[in-house]
Every structure is written in C-alpha cells, then in structure tokens.
Amino acid sequence: MKERFSLSDFLLAFLIVGPAILLWELSVSWLNLPVYILPAPTQVMKTLAANLSLYSSASLITLEEALAGLALGLIAGASTAILLGMWPRMERGVMTLAILVKSTPLVAIAPLLTIWLGFGLFPKVIITSLLTFFPVLVNVLSGLRSTDTAILDTFRSWNASRWEIFLHARAPSSLPHLFAALKVTAPLALIGAVVAEWTGASGGLGRIMWLAYSNLNLPFLFGAVFVLAAMGITLYSLVLFIERKVIFWEET
Numbered sequence: 001m002k003e004r005f006s007l008s009d010f011l012l013a014f015l016i017v018g019p020a021i022l023l024w025e026l027s028v029s030w031l032n033l034p035v036y037i038l039p040a041p042t043q044v045m046k047t048l049a050a051n052l053s054l055y056s057s058a059s060l061i062t063l064e065e066a067l068a069g070l071a072l073g074l075i076a077g078a079s080t081a082i083l084l085g086m087w088p089r090m091e092r093g094v095m096t097l098a099i100l101v102k103s104t105p106l107v108a109i110a111p112l113l114t115i116w117l118g119f120g121l122f123p124k125v126i127i128t129s130l131l132t133f134f135p136v137l138v139n140v141l142s143g144l145r146s147t148d149t150a151i152l153d154t155f156r157s158w159n160a161s162r163w164e165i166f167l168h169a170r171a172p173s174s175l176p177h178l179f180a181a182l183k184v185t186a187p188l189a190l191i192g193a194v195v196a197e198w199t200g201a202s203g204g205l206g207r208i209m210w211l212a213y214s215n216l217n218l219p220f221l222f223g224a225v226f227v228l229a230a231m232g233i234t235l236y237s238l239v240l241f242i243e244r245k246v247i248f249w250e251e252t
C-alpha cells in the first residue's frame with residue numbers, strides 16, 4: 001500500500017516537531033547556553049532570513065549535485081539489477097564488487113576524487129551516485145525476483161520471450177521496490193553531496209557548513225542544516241507523489 005500524506009498527518013507531525021523545537025528554544029534560554037555551543041531556533045531563523053540569497057544559491061548548487069548523482073546511481077543500480085536478473089550467474093562476482101564499493105567509507109574516497117577530478121561538479125556527482133547505487137541495486141533486484149510465479153507461468157505458456165516477460169511482468173513488479181529505494185536514496189543523495197563538498201567546493205551547503213564550523217558560527221551551520229532538512233523532506237514528498245502517479249494500479 002502506498003503512503004499518502006493527509007492534513008491529519010501534517011498536524012500530527014507539527015504536534016511532534018513543534019514541542020521539540022519549543023523545548024530547544026526554552027532550554028537554550030533557561031540554561032543560558034552561549035551561541036557557539038547551541039543557538040536557539042529563533043536565532044537560526046533570523047540568520048536564515050538575513051542571508052536568504054546566500055542559502056538559496058548554495059541550495060541550488062547542492063541540489064544540482066544531489067539530483068545528478070541520484071540519477072546516475074539510479075541508472076547504474078537499476079541497469080545492474082536488470083543484468084543480474086537476466087543472467088543470475090553473474091550475481092556472485094557483481095555483488096561482491098558492489099559490496100566492496102558500499103563498504104568503502106565515502107570520507108576516504110571523496111578527497112581522492114577531489115584531487116583527481118578537481119573542485120567542480122563531477123566528483124560530487126560520483127560520490128553521490130556511489131552512495132545511492134547499492135540501495136537501488138538491492139531493491140530493484142529483489143523486486144525483479146518477487147514476480148508472482150503464476151504470472152511467470154502464464155507468460156511462459158504463451159511462449160513469451162525473456163524480454164517480454166521482463167517488460168510486462170518483472171519490471172512492473174519491481175516498481176514498488178524501486179520507489180522504496182528512492183525514498184531512502186533521495187534524501188541520502190543530499191547528504192552525499194554535502195559530504196563531497198566538505199572535501200573542497202566553491203559553493204553549496206556543505207561549504208557553508210564547513211566554513212561555519214571552522215569559525216564556530218553555529219547559527220550559520222544550523223541554518224544550513226535546516227535548509228538541508230527541508231530539501232530532504234521535499235524530495236521525499238516528491239518521490240511519494242511520483243509513486244502515486246506511476247504505480248496507479250495499487251490500492252491507496
């Protein structure tokens with residue numbers, strides 16, 4: 001069953017998040033915490049409002065990197081899953097390599113890619129695609145193998161080719177798994193872009209966060225975190241919207 005957000009869901013989310021933010025604000029005031037330890041939410045919002053153009057331009061840079069990396073990871077992961085679905089004998093070798101890539105810390109790869117490829121867009125896209133590749137691969141492969149055996153037997157009784165079985169049976173059954181992966185990887189792509197920006201970038205939310213951390217300017221840092229969280233929620237909601245349009249045959 002697909003997720004659908006209603007007005008009551010938003011109200012419930014507000015009732016949960018609202019008191020938490022209020023407690024944060026009151027705690028900073030009661031404990032008289034210095035701004036370099038923990039800024040109050042109101043101070044963070046004032047920083048955001050005073051530097052709206054800076055955060056807007058940085059957000060566009062990070063979003064471009066995240067979406068490009070997500071698209072590349074999606075294409076690579078889905079293509080590899082289709083390849084393994086067609087030729088299962090290749091799975092052991094390909095999955096071993098995929099797990100090796102997945103197990104390698106991005107913080108170790110990112111500086112190397114920055115040295116090799118420069119401070120432009122390309123290394124950020126590569127890092128983000130590496131982060132999103134494995135979840136897409138695993139979920140799509142699981143979806144391709146979850147096709148109802150009765151449906152497969154029916155297609156085989158009609159002498160359908162392997163391609164026809166994939167196109168009309170396996171691919172539709174894999175779509176829910178694909179969107180399950182996208183719900184995870186879409187917000188995760190933003191994190192990948194930010195991590196890549198920490199290793200060297202001329203712009204983006206990651207650069208703002210790094211400079212703010214270096215100068216102990218926590219209102220600026222938390223402002224970037226707030227923007228990043230809002231972007232993640234928006235991307236997740238967009239995936240839900242597209243899922244409802246694409247997988248129209250499922251009950252809602």
